[in-house]
Amino acid sequence: MGQNLAKPVVTTPEVRAELMAHAPQGVPTGAGADKASGQPVWVGLQLAHQPHWHTYWKNSGDSGLPTELQWTLPAGVLAGDIDWPVPKKIPIGNLANYGYEGTVLLPVPLTITPDFKPPVGSDTLDVRLKAAWLVCRQECIPQEGEFALRIPLRGSTALNGAVFDAALAARPRPVMGPVGGVRPDSQVRIDGDALAVSVQGLPVALRGKTLDFFPETPEVIATAAAWTQAWNGGEWTARVPLSPQRANSPSVLPVVLAADGQGWRAELKVLGTWPAVAAPATVSPALEAALQANAANRAPPAPPAASGSWLAALLGALVGGLILNLMPCVFPVLAIKVLGFAQHGGDRRAHRLAGLAYTAGVVLSFVALGALLLALRAAGESLGWGFQLQNPAVVAGLAALFTVIGLNLAGVFEFGSVLPSSVASLQARHPVADSFLTGVLAVAVASPCTAPFMGASLGFAVGLPAAQALSVFAAIGLGLALPYLAASFLPAVARALPRPGAWMDTFRRLMAFPMFATVVWLVWVLGQQAGIDGAGALLALLVALSFVIWSLTLGGRTRTVMTSVSIASFVLLTLGIGQNVIKLAEPASSVAASTARWAPWAPGEVDKRLAAGQPVFVDFTAAWCVTCQYNKKTTLADAGLLAEFDAKKVQLLRADWTRRDPAITAALAQLGRNGVPVYVLYAAGKPPVVLSEILSVSEVRAALAGL
Amino acid sequence: MQRRSLLIASATGLALATPLTTWATASVGQPAPGFTLTDTAGKSVRLADFKGRAVVLEWNNPGCPFVRKHYQGNMQALQKEAAAQGVVWLAINSTETASGDYLSPAQLARWMQDKQAAPTATLMDEDGTAGRAYGARVTPHMYIVSAQGVLVYAGGIDSIPSARVDDIAKATNYVRQALAEIKAGKPVSVATSQAYGCSVKYKS
Numbered sequence: 001m002g003q004n005l006a007k008p009v010v011t012t013p014e015v016r017a018e019l020m021a022h023a024p025q026g027v028p029t030g031a032g033a034d035k036a037s038g039q040p041v042w043v044g045l046q047l048a049h050q051p052h053w054h055t056y057w058k059n060s061g062d063s064g065l066p067t068e069l070q071w072t073l074p075a076g077v078l079a080g081d082i083d084w085p086v087p088k089k090i091p092i093g094n095l096a097n098y099g100y101e102g103t104v105l106l107p108v109p110l111t112i113t114p115d116f117k118p119p120v121g122s123d124t125l126d127v128r129l130k131a132a133w134l135v136c137r138q139e140c141i142p143q144e145g146e147f148a149l150r151i152p153l154r155g156s157t158a159l160n161g162a163v164f165d166a167a168l169a170a171r172p173r174p175v176m177g178p179v180g181g182v183r184p185d186s187q188v189r190i191d192g193d194a195l196a197v198s199v200q201g202l203p204v205a206l207r208g209k210t211l212d213f214f215p216e217t218p219e220v221i222a223t224a225a226a227w228t229q230a231w232n233g234g235e236w237t238a239r240v241p242l243s244p245q246r247a248n249s250p251s252v253l254p255v256v257l258a259a260d261g262q263g264w265r266a267e268l269k270v271l272g273t274w275p276a277v278a279a280p281a282t283v284s285p286a287l288e289a290a291l292q293a294n295a296a297n298r299a300p301p302a303p304p305a306a307s308g309s310w311l312a313a314l315l316g317a318l319v320g321g322l323i324l325n326l327m328p329c330v331f332p333v334l335a336i337k338v339l340g341f342a343q344h345g346g347d348r349r350a351h352r353l354a355g356l357a358y359t360a361g362v363v364l365s366f367v368a369l370g371a372l373l374l375a376l377r378a379a380g381e382s383l384g385w386g387f388q389l390q391n392p393a394v395v396a397g398l399a400a401l402f403t404v405i406g407l408n409l410a411g412v413f414e415f416g417s418v419l420p421s422s423v424a425s426l427q428a429r430h431p432v433a434d435s436f437l438t439g440v441l442a443v444a445v446a447s448p449c450t451a452p453f454m455g456a457s458l459g460f461a462v463g464l465p466a467a468q469a470l471s472v473f474a475a476i477g478l479g480l481a482l483p484y485l486a487a488s489f490l491p492a493v494a495r496a497l498p499r500p501g502a503w504m505d506t507f508r509r510l511m512a513f514p515m516f517a518t519v520v521w522l523v524w525v526l527g528q529q530a531g532i533d534g535a536g537a538l539l540a541l542l543v544a545l546s547f548v549i550w551s552l553t554l555g556g557r558t559r560t561v562m563t564s565v566s567i568a569s570f571v572l573l574t575l576g577i578g579q580n581v582i583k584l585a586e587p588a589s590s591v592a593a594s595t596a597r598w599a600p601w602a603p604g605e606v607d608k609r610l611a612a613g614q615p616v617f618v619d620f621t622a623a624w625c626v627t628c629q630y631n632k633k634t635t636l637a638d639a640g641l642l643a644e645f646d647a648k649k650v651q652l653l654r655a656d657w658t659r660r661d662p663a664i665t666a667a668l669a670q671l672g673r674n675g676v677p678v679y680v681l682y683a684a685g686k687p688p689v690v691l692s693e694i695l696s697v698s699e700v701r702a703a704l705a706g707l
Numbered sequence: 708m709q710r711r712s713l714l715i716a717s718a719t720g721l722a723l724a725t726p727l728t729t730w731a732t733a734s735v736g737q738p739a740p741g742f743t744l745t746d747t748a749g750k751s752v753r754l755a756d757f758k759g760r761a762v763v764l765e766w767n768n769p770g771c772p773f774v775r776k777h778y779q780g781n782m783q784a785l786q787k788e789a790a791a792q793g794v795v796w797l798a799i800n801s802t803e804t805a806s807g808d809y810l811s812p813a814q815l816a817r818w819m820q821d822k823q824a825a826p827t828a829t830l831m832d833e834d835g836t837a838g839r840a841y842g843a844r845v846t847p848h849m850y851i852v853s854a855q856g857v858l859v860y861a862g863g864i865d866s867i868p869s870a871r872v873d874d875i876a877k878a879t880n881y882v883r884q885a886l887a888e889i890k891a892g893k894p895v896s897v898a899t900s901q902a903y904g905c906s907v908k909y910k911s
Contacts, residue, residue, distance in 0.1 A: 142870030
């Protein structure tokens with residue numbers, strides 16, 4: 001039996017190492033394991049060092065290596081991590097290590113699951129351990145040992161109880177966490193070439209005492225350098241110099257503080273940006289080159305040289321506008337257009353006029369919106385395509401507009417009965433104006449989405465001279481309007497429609513539902529921006545607005561009374577809670593906030609992860625971008641794809657552009673884009689791969705395969 | 708009162724510690740500190756002698772098991788690759804004369820020869836001046852100075868901190884990777900890493 005060769009003790013000239021167990025209640029098995037959560041089984045490696053020799057903590061400091069334990073355990077028994085006791089700072093000349101001298105026990109908890117079935121005839125839990133430690137005095141000796149131990153299942157293993165009790169009593173305890181905003185978080189702020197540490201929630205008895213400081217992450221601080229500490233009431237602060245050759249840049253720095261042999265552990269949130277260790281080296285060279293190429297594209301090129309790419313942008317914009325018709329954003333307007341077609345029936349002249357008017361409405365609105373965007377950018381605002389929906393007031397306005405359209409389609413009112421006759425007759429007398437306004441509406445809802453080809457063209461356009469840029473916007477509009485324009489000139493399309501009749505009224509009422517669905521979406525967007533209070537206030541105002549509209553359809557004296565009441569309530573509501581609609585809520589509630597899998601995007605985050613050798617996938621998204629939400633719920637929720645992300649260890653980051661965010665606008669500009677969605681896969685040493693706006697699982701797979 | 712004395716204590720601590728910390732000034736992305744050392748044959752060697760060529764600095768101590776781990780072939784292979792690329796390789800030993808690990812220039816030269824090592828030069832730094840200027844903490848601690856005289860890499864030789872020879876094949880050799888990137892005219896993608904090994908036995 002090979003197992004009998006390994007013993008619980010390995011002795012070298014420098015260290016006596018012993019595998020120990022502590023199971024005072026025996027080892028729970030089978031059904032008993034369920035009930036045994038309160039009766040832990042501990043194992044551990046005790047290292048007794050000869051004088052002057054030491055082994056290392058999980059962060060070994062300037063040199064050395066942490067002790068490694070590799071367990072071989074029966075099925076159903078799981079070993080936890082080493083519950084590292086508080087280390088000692090061991091200075092060696094101008095260097096320093098964190099480790100242990102004398103005798104130390106490295107305890108490891110064993111989890112006995114109900115799957116653990118001891119072999120028939122056996123009444124022991126067989127534990128085997130392969131341990132590797134580096135033992136140093138001045139010189140260092142790497143050593144290894146193989147250990148075996150049999151823990152009786154029944155009966156108590158408590159011979160080393162005192163050793164385990166002492167080790168467990170001396171392990172670092174967690175500091176008290178923040179208390180509902182009363183006590184601030186423990187944190188560490190990057191302050192130049194030092195860390196400003198602030199730890200809250202330490203026991204009162206410690207106040208005023210000088211503490212030892214041990215960061216668990218290696219290669220961050222200058223271990224041997226002088227540092228300072230102070231107490232500020234219940235807050236312990238320290239200033240610790242960073243290593244000039246820092247190899248780690250964590251976002252959370254776990255630390256152990258110790259005094260009189262007792263330690264406290266805190267996970268410190270890192271605030272601020274890690275100083276670049278090597279400015280040119282943190283971004284992979286290929287990425288750097290690609291970013292530079294992108295940046296060069298954005299610079300206004302000399303007119304003759306640019307004409308080619310400007311024409312390409314125009315073409316891209318036209319195609320992008322065409323595809324925009326297929327994006328979820330435009331669905332509501334699609335509904336209106338189909339209705340318009342049905343209403344004009346076989347009147348070909350009316351069709352053509354309507355088509356032209358719609359086109360004019362779309363193109364002019366695009367140009368107007370583009371001009372506004374360019375003007376605001378010129379004035380120093382950091383904005384991008386879809387910027388108007390970053391404003392809750394615009395979202396609320398659109399929600400009101402779609403409610404009115406929905407009520408109209410549902411037959412609650414006719415414009416003629418509500419509006420002054422001169423305005424109402426405009427629609428009747430001028431179907432052309434009506435079509436024009438549909439075009440404006442189409443742009444209003446379509447603008448938050450960018451389509452394939454369109455994203456690149458828009459990103460390019462914002463860097464062009466104004467006239468050329470506006471022509472790109474016009475081309476998008478033309479592309480968006482083109483299918484209807486073409487349809488209105490093709491008699492075949494009109495002939496294909498059924499004759500006007502009673503079905504049209506049914507169809508019109510049916511079309512009310514896409515409008516209300518749009519209102520739901522807009523309320524949700526506003527909820528992302530202004531919170532639940534804002535969304536609630538908007539819904540209340542929409543109800544009040546509907547009340548006003550309904551009261552206007554009444555006749556005689558009732559109309560006067562109801563109108564007064566409804567308008568008064570609308571005004572009162574607006575004064576009372578209208579403020580909530582346009583008040584921006586805390587970003588914490590945002591839709592794109594981090595989940596377990598998705599970390600929030602932050603400037604420099606991508607470079608940091610790449611420098612750590614991790615590929616990065618970034619989802620540039622916004623609540624108001626329906627295409628983004630569609631991709632998020634389909635492709636980016638695909639279990640197979642997520643598993644593939646995990647397998648390739650890709651860090652997923654989400655950049656939420658629901659509200660204005662100049663950092664995200666700048667990051668989009670680096671990619672040559674000016675709107676969302678944008679999906680990018682970064683890998684060290686390769687140019688970033690920008691994926692298409694309609695994201696498919698196979699496309700992401702193909703990009704991942706290229707890693 | 709207590710806080711005040713603490714502040715004073717910490718201020719004095721900082722003042723006392725300043726001379727200690729100034730040695731660790733070499734930073735990646737900054738000009739590499741110059742040095743003049745004597746090689747094992749007694750010849751004076753200056754870093755500035757190699758201006759215009761990339762230079763690898765290897766902190767060496769044959770008494771250290773981590774150095775011996777890599778001198779079972781890995782380090783020599785890397786030295787030969789560097790030489791073939793026209794890269795200068797300086798092995799520097801900062802072990803103080805009082806240390807048990809100290810080897811005389813002749814002994815060190817003999818050890819390097821036995822190991823069929825192929826550095827451009829093996830340099831003696833018993834006073835630890837070059838080691839302190841670079842912040843070398845361990846053996847083997849590896850640095851690369853670019854042809855422009857800028858420190859472009861500081862850290863371990865590879866990605867798996869261990870004393871096991873078997874791990875070399877599984878690890879990413881950061882020095883090899885950096886040299887390949889430098890040769891291709893690209894910036895170094897991993898410019899710092901965990902330097903692992905034995906402490907440098909500095910003169911106190």
